[in-house]
Amino acid sequence: MVDDFHDVMALAIEGSGTGIWDRDVIAGTIRYSAGWAEILGYARDEISARVEDSYSRVHPDDLAYVQATLQDHFDGRTSVYEVEHRLRCKDGNYKWVLSRGMVISRDERGRALRMVGTTADITSTHLMSERLRQTTDLVANLTNKIPGLIFESRRAPDGAARMTYVSSGIGEIFGLTAEDVAISTAAIHDRIHPDDRAMYHASLDASQRDLVSWQCIFRVDLPVRGLCWRQIDARPARLPDGDTLWHGLVTDVTERMEMEQQLHDLARLDHLSGLANRRAFLERMEKTWSALVQERHERVAVMMIDVDHFKSINDRYGHAAGDEVIRHVAAIMCSVLRSNDMTGRMGGEEFAVCLPNLGMEEAGRIGDRLRAEIADTQAWFEDIAISLTVSIGIAPMLPTDRNGEQVLARADKALYAAKQAGRNRLAFAENAD
DSSP: OOOHHHHHHHHHHTTEEEEEEEEETTTEEEEOOOHHHHHTTTOOSSSSBBHHHHHHOHHHHHHHHHHHHHHHHHHTTTSEEEEEEEEEEEHHHHHEEEEEEEEEEOOOOOOOEEEEEEEEEOOHHHHHHHHHHHHHHHHHHHHHHHEEEEEEEOOOOOOOEEEEEEEEHHHHHHSOOHHHHHOOOOHHHHOOHHHHHHHHHHHHHHHHOOOOOEEEEEEEETTEEEEEEEEEEEEEEETSSSSSEEEEEEEEEHHHHHHHHHHHHHBBBBBTSBOOOHHHHHHHHHHHHHHHHHSSSSSSSEEEETTTTTHHHHHHOOOHHHHHHHHHHHHHHHHHTTTTEEEEETTTTTEEEETTOOOHHHHHHHHHHHHHHHSSSEEEEEEEEOOOOOOEEEEEOOOOOSSSSHHHHHHHHHHHHHHHHHSSSSEEEEOOO
């Protein structure tokens, strides 16, 4: 039966797989417990007590670090000695160990006399840590090679958010570094185009609230590249503390969005005249009518324009010449009208113009200038000069209209009156002011 407390402690330590050592600093000797020798595969009587022999077992790459750490403790610069290093085993292989110790006796000048400590085998822990590091490095290398930004983001219920992991793609996607977003994602929000911020935050809030996938396409304004499109796809998970964690990908969709915009524009463009087609013009008319109803426009005038005797031009010179006439009229319209006036080709030889913030008198002056400009110039087809005129009907857009097309119908009726009156002239709708 063991009665001595210190013996009991020693046995407990031995039972835990940890070795004990006791160093006489002045004599240059170390006594080791059986458990310490067992860590390296030795019997206790196979281990020399000489300090020089103990250093010979330390891995050459670790020796200077071990000795320097030990000297710092001897000199009183550290309160304890603690170091991870490798020791050579009896079979020649090395094990990772954690050695901890403390000087327990000093002379009157403070010189270390005696030091005791423990050594624990941490090889399995160290190997696991190394495998984890290698796995982490592998994942980081893989994510860094994937185009775009792979991220992990954490957001508190009050909206405070930070990026807990970002791949190197954050530089390309947002022009930022991992450090810029480690504490707060505010730097990303500052990059988002002002017109897209409300939509961005609304989609993020919905994802956090309902735990639905976060999908968002938005614009960012980068310091060097300027305006670019970004797409976020991420999945949320609720954490025990109430925070929400997203894992996701942010990609550069600028090329795709620009292509979609080009296709959208092409679908709304009349390719012969270069003006808006009927569908696009009517959409813009509806928006203008809504603005008038909401009193964001004081008044709006609308013109319908038709090329006089267009069928005769086609019959005499051919349809290719008719196409050139259409282009000629469209070009003059663009040169005469204001930059904020809306123009469109409604079909055949018929055009429409919407003039925001103009009354009938002002619209009449612009219409007459347009009519005169067309009458005074000629459209050229090959070496043939084609003279032409247009008739124009003008009507005011009214808040009481059911929609934008109702005013077009009145302007078209005025256009018919101009035709009936002899062509190459303007006519106003009957209810014009």
